[in-house]
Amino acid sequence: MKSLLTIEQLSEYIHKSVSSIRSDASRNPKALPPICRLPGTKRLLWRLQDVEAWFAKHVETDTVALLSAPSARRRGRPTKAEQVARERQQRPYIEQVMSHSEGVRHE
Numbered sequence: 001m002k003s004l005l006t007i008e009q010l011s012e013y014i015h016k017s018v019s020s021i022r023s024d025a026s027r028n029p030k031a032l033p034p035i036c037r038l039p040g041t042k043r044l045l046w047r048l049q050d051v052e053a054w055f056a057k058h059v060e061t062d063t064v065a066l067l068s069a070p071s072a073r074r075r076g077r078p079t080k081a082e083q084v085a086r087e088r089q090q091r092p093y094i095e096q097v098m099s100h101s102e103g104v105r106h107e
Contacts, residue, residue: 025044
């Protein structure tokens, strides 16, 4: 028989508190490895091979982490300096669009 982990053992294995695991089991089951429920019990158990496969699926290498890292853009309203810099970057495009639209007459 394959070895089964109890909630306490899983807690030590993934370094998460028992209460967090219990909460995630009902509210956010995708945050945990697949649960193995025995018929007729409410006991939470995990197969060791499922836990190890789940870990392997969630490992990030440095290159993957760098590629999927969010942009360095800050939250909230941009500073005046950031607004001016963005306007300066967009100005050649806006001038090009404006010069093109001046040649078109609307009647």
